[in-house]
Amino acid sequence: MQEAEAKRRILDGKHSQAVRRKLIARTPRSAEVRGLSETLSQEVAQTVELPHPIYVDSAEGCRMTDVDGNTYIDMTMGFGPCVLGLRPPAVLAAVQAQLERGWHFGIPNRQQAELARLVEQASPCGERVVFCNTGTEATLTAMRVARAFTGKTKVAVFDGCYHGAHDYALIHADLQSERSRPAGKAVGAGIPDVIRNATMMVLPYRDDAAFDLIREHRDELAAVFIEPVQSSNPRLDCEDFLRNLLAVCRESEALLCFDEVITGFRIAFGGCQEHYGITPDLATYGKALAAGFPIGAVAGSREVMRCFSGSGGAPWMFSGGTFSGNPLSMTAGLAAMTELRERKDALYPYLMEQGDRLANEVNRFCRDNQFAAQLLHAGSTFHLRFQGSRINSSRDLTDDGKWAEKEFYLHLLGHGVIIPGIHLAFISAAHTPEDVDAIIDAIKRSFMDLREDGLL
Numbered sequence: 001m002q003e004a005e006a007k008r009r010i011l012d013g014k015h016s017q018a019v020r021r022k023l024i025a026r027t028p029r030s031a032e033v034r035g036l037s038e039t040l041s042q043e044v045a046q047t048v049e050l051p052h053p054i055y056v057d058s059a060e061g062c063r064m065t066d067v068d069g070n071t072y073i074d075m076t077m078g079f080g081p082c083v084l085g086l087r088p089p090a091v092l093a094a095v096q097a098q099l100e101r102g103w104h105f106g107i108p109n110r111q112q113a114e115l116a117r118l119v120e121q122a123s124p125c126g127e128r129v130v131f132c133n134t135g136t137e138a139t140l141t142a143m144r145v146a147r148a149f150t151g152k153t154k155v156a157v158f159d160g161c162y163h164g165a166h167d168y169a170l171i172h173a174d175l176q177s178e179r180s181r182p183a184g185k186a187v188g189a190g191i192p193d194v195i196r197n198a199t200m201m202v203l204p205y206r207d208d209a210a211f212d213l214i215r216e217h218r219d220e221l222a223a224v225f226i227e228p229v230q231s232s233n234p235r236l237d238c239e240d241f242l243r244n245l246l247a248v249c250r251e252s253e254a255l256l257c258f259d260e261v262i263t264g265f266r267i268a269f270g271g272c273q274e275h276y277g278i279t280p281d282l283a284t285y286g287k288a289l290a291a292g293f294p295i296g297a298v299a300g301s302r303e304v305m306r307c308f309s310g311s312g313g314a315p316w317m318f319s320g321g322t323f324s325g326n327p328l329s330m331t332a333g334l335a336a337m338t339e340l341r342e343r344k345d346a347l348y349p350y351l352m353e354q355g356d357r358l359a360n361e362v363n364r365f366c367r368d369n370q371f372a373a374q375l376l377h378a379g380s381t382f383h384l385r386f387q388g389s390r391i392n393s394s395r396d397l398t399d400d401g402k403w404a405e406k407e408f409y410l411h412l413l414g415h416g417v418i419i420p421g422i423h424l425a426f427i428s429a430a431h432t433p434e435d436v437d438a439i440i441d442a443i444k445r446s447f448m449d450l451r452e453d454g455l456l
């Protein structure tokens, strides 16, 4: 079928109607909840093109149950934190016990010190750690400490990155700009021009031209931030680029920060730093660190982290927040990190093996059946792209398959597997090999459904 005809069928709503009707019929309570308020923000979590989102009631292991009692195999994993699965028993028990003793003190608690020690042991660059509540706060704080330490202003990020929702992090590459010298562009309104013009710069990803730009801007560049594995382009063949980047940052006296909010305690216990054997100056964490409780952390060398206290003559900088280091997140973190450390020798190879198996099977299936799609992956992190051509950086992404994508996720939900609207997917320690088989089967069937609909 011609692409134009397929698109017309989507717009006419003449495709996927059986599965759409089936999903609507089995989610009446979700429809009721949708009716409660028009103001709820659903954009990120909206899973598929239904008149209403699927509202979740409970979750356990790798399964979620919605308010209508339907159960799905989940690949959202809370947007990444749930490396141990949803509602891991050890975290539940620890948090329940802490609730009895109180959940908010302001002044420090014992778990904070214990968790800091665990992170310092796990994080190759982390001689000192500071806690906050989200990954966004972590990257904001890490940018400030880099500026404080170096006395320089600009922070560089890469094309295709995501570092959270603060103003600096929302300067992304302008896709109209030159590929090897990307211009920055604010994501959405409300971000002053001065942020883009005076405080940030964007570098080309997986491209040596980035190194020339760093050298060129060395006098104003406080730090380079990079996701050592990008969530928009998950893959593990990044070692050489990261190693060369570290060398250029050292030479240019700019700090290198690995944003390990997703990769930390997921790719390996020591994150990408351990996986690649590369130690930057700073690392940011969140997500898996507290198994789904709100948390963020900045870790770094003793010298740089002195700025938080102003000790040893370091330039003092402000950081802090009412809920930073709160007892519930610290308790959850301590339970999660203790379990991850105890299980690490078996758990991380398991996630790699199952992740490879899932991606290889899906990619082989797509090749054999000539579906223009590929499952990018780094261990247990996945991003399905609806294009057959090679992807090196996010600049290679095309919109060609976009029109079939939403329908794919609709079919996938119909086959009992949930992937969130951001299309970033994960497996966890709670996904058994049988669950992974079921996911592979559901993905294959969804592709076949698309073909039957005439959409791919």
Ligand SMILES: Cc1ncc(COP(=O)(O)O)c(C=O)c1O
Pocket: 079, 134, 135, 136, 137, 139, 162, 163, 164, 165, 227, 231, 259, 260, 261, 262, 286, 287
């Ligand atoms: C690499 C990275 N950094 C920072 C963030 C922001 O974290 P949070 O959503 O907890 O604010 C995210 C969120 O997905 C992320 O993937």
